[in-house]
Amino acid sequence: MAGSVPMNTAKASVSRNQTTRSTGAVKWILIGTALLVLLWLIVLPLAVVITEALKKGWGVYVEAIRDPDALSALRLTLLVALITVPLNTIFGVAAAWAITKFRFRGKQLLVTLIDLPFAVSPVIGGLIYVLVYGAHGWFGPWLQAHDIKIIFALPGIILATMFVTFPFVARELIPLMEDQGQQEEEAAVTLGARGFRVFWKVTLPNIKWGLLYGIILCNARAMGEFGAVSVVSGHIRGETNTLPLHVEILYNEYQFSASFAVASLLLLLALVTLLLKGWFTRKSSH
Numbered sequence: 001m002a003g004s005v006p007m008n009t010a011k012a013s014v015s016r017n018q019t020t021r022s023t024g025a026v027k028w029i030l031i032g033t034a035l036l037v038l039l040w041l042i043v044l045p046l047a048v049v050i051t052e053a054l055k056k057g058w059g060v061y062v063e064a065i066r067d068p069d070a071l072s073a074l075r076l077t078l079l080v081a082l083i084t085v086p087l088n089t090i091f092g093v094a095a096a097w098a099i100t101k102f103r104f105r106g107k108q109l110l111v112t113l114i115d116l117p118f119a120v121s122p123v124i125g126g127l128i129y130v131l132v133y134g135a136h137g138w139f140g141p142w143l144q145a146h147d148i149k150i151i152f153a154l155p156g157i158i159l160a161t162m163f164v165t166f167p168f169v170a171r172e173l174i175p176l177m178e179d180q181g182q183q184e185e186e187a188a189v190t191l192g193a194r195g196f197r198v199f200w201k202v203t204l205p206n207i208k209w210g211l212l213y214g215i216i217l218c219n220a221r222a223m224g225e226f227g228a229v230s231v232v233s234g235h236i237r238g239e240t241n242t243l244p245l246h247v248e249i250l251y252n253e254y255q256f257s258a259s260f261a262v263a264s265l266l267l268l269l270a271l272v273t274l275l276l277k278g279w280f281t282r283k284s285s286h
Helices: 004-053 060-065 068-101 107-121 120-134 139-145 154-165 169-179 184-189 195-224 228-235 245-253 256-285
Strands: none
Touching: 004 256, 060 068, 060 107, 060 245, 060 256, 068 154, 068 195, 068 245, 068 256, 107 154, 107 169, 120 139, 120 154, 120 169, 154 195, 154 228, 169 195, 184 195, 195 256, 245 256
C-alpha cells in the first residue's frame, strides 16, 4: 500500500504530460490552420491587388489615380462618409442610450429593426429606395413634379449608405452600456445633474472608446459599400460613381491596371481603418 502512492503520482504525472503534449499539438494545428486560411483568403488577394496595380509601372498607377473620374469617385466616397457617419453616430448613441437606460414598450422591436440591415442584402436595401423614391415609386411622381432628384443622385447614395451602416455604432454601444449599468448615472442624478448633463459628464466619458470604435467600423463600411449604392447610383461617370463602382467599371472595360490602382486606394483606407480599430481596441480594453 505504501508503494501505491508514488505509483499513482507517477501515473498522474504521465497523464498530465500526455495531456499537455496533446493540447500543444491541437493548439499548433489550430494556429497553423488559421494562418493558412488568412493567407489564402486575405493576404494573397491583397498582394494581388498591389502587384496588379503596379504591374505596368508607377507612371500608369499615378495616371489612374489622377484621372478626373477617379478623383470624382474619391471625393464622392469621402463626402458620403462625411455625411452618413455623423448621422449614424447620432442615431446610434441615441438608440443605445434609450435601449440601455430606459424602459418602454417596443424596445425589443427597436433592437430588431437596428439589426435588420445585417439580415437584409444590401442590394435589397438599395431596391427599397428605388421602389419608394424612383420615377415609378410611391413618391416618384411628386418628386418629379417638384424637380427633386433622389435616385441616381447624391441623396439616394446617402440614404442607401445610411441603411447599410446605421447598426454599427448602436450595436457597438448597446452591450457596452448594458455592462456598465446605471449606477453612475443614478449617482449623478442624486447629486442634482439632469438630462444631457448626465450624458456629457458621466455616460459619454465611459463609452468614448467604444463609440470611436463603432464610428471607425461605420466609416469603413460607408466607404466600401457597393451593393446598395450600385442600385441607386445609376453609374453616372464623374457624378454618382463611388470608388467601388469606379473600380467595377474600369475592370469591366478591361483596364485592369487602372482598376487595381483605384482599388489600392480603398485598400489604403482599409489599412488605416484597421490601425485605428486596433488602437481603439487597446484603449477600450484599458
